[in-house]
Amino acid sequence: MSLLSLQAEFRPMVEQDLDRVAALEAELQAFPWSRGNFLDSLKVGHSIWVCLLGGELVGFSVAMLVIDEAHLLNIGVARSHQGLGCGAQLLRRVMEHARQHGASRLFLEVRPSNARAVELYRHFGFRQIGLRKGYYPASDGREDALIFDKDLA
Known part of the structure; x- marks a missing residue:
């Protein structure tokens, strides 16, 4: 089943x-953003999109735009709908x-253990430009973050 056959709808949150x-x-994260984090992002005007399939909200993205740069802060797709193209x-x-x-560049951080996301970003031409040691909380302490960017020009 592909996303195209499911008539996905995308709109601002x-x-x-x-x-x-x-x-x-x-459901997706061991250390999730809170409702308040999403509300704060909405209030400050971050670019927040949702993906709906058959009227069901199955994905979201949150990006911060600052002058000539953008930063992808969060993105998620319900496990039951991953691989259908919603994340892409x-x-x-x-x-x-x-x-x-x-914005001429888009930045993001991703856990090295999130192989599916790393693959998606690389597919879209993102390149790793750095590493943040101990950036993410993890069940056994901290996990590094890979820093990626993409030229949008």
């Missing part, structure tokens, strides 16, 4: 989506929205 987005994040479409929307608002 609204406050009514907060509970579902926070619940989805909690959300990432495309982040990149396009950032371009439209004058």
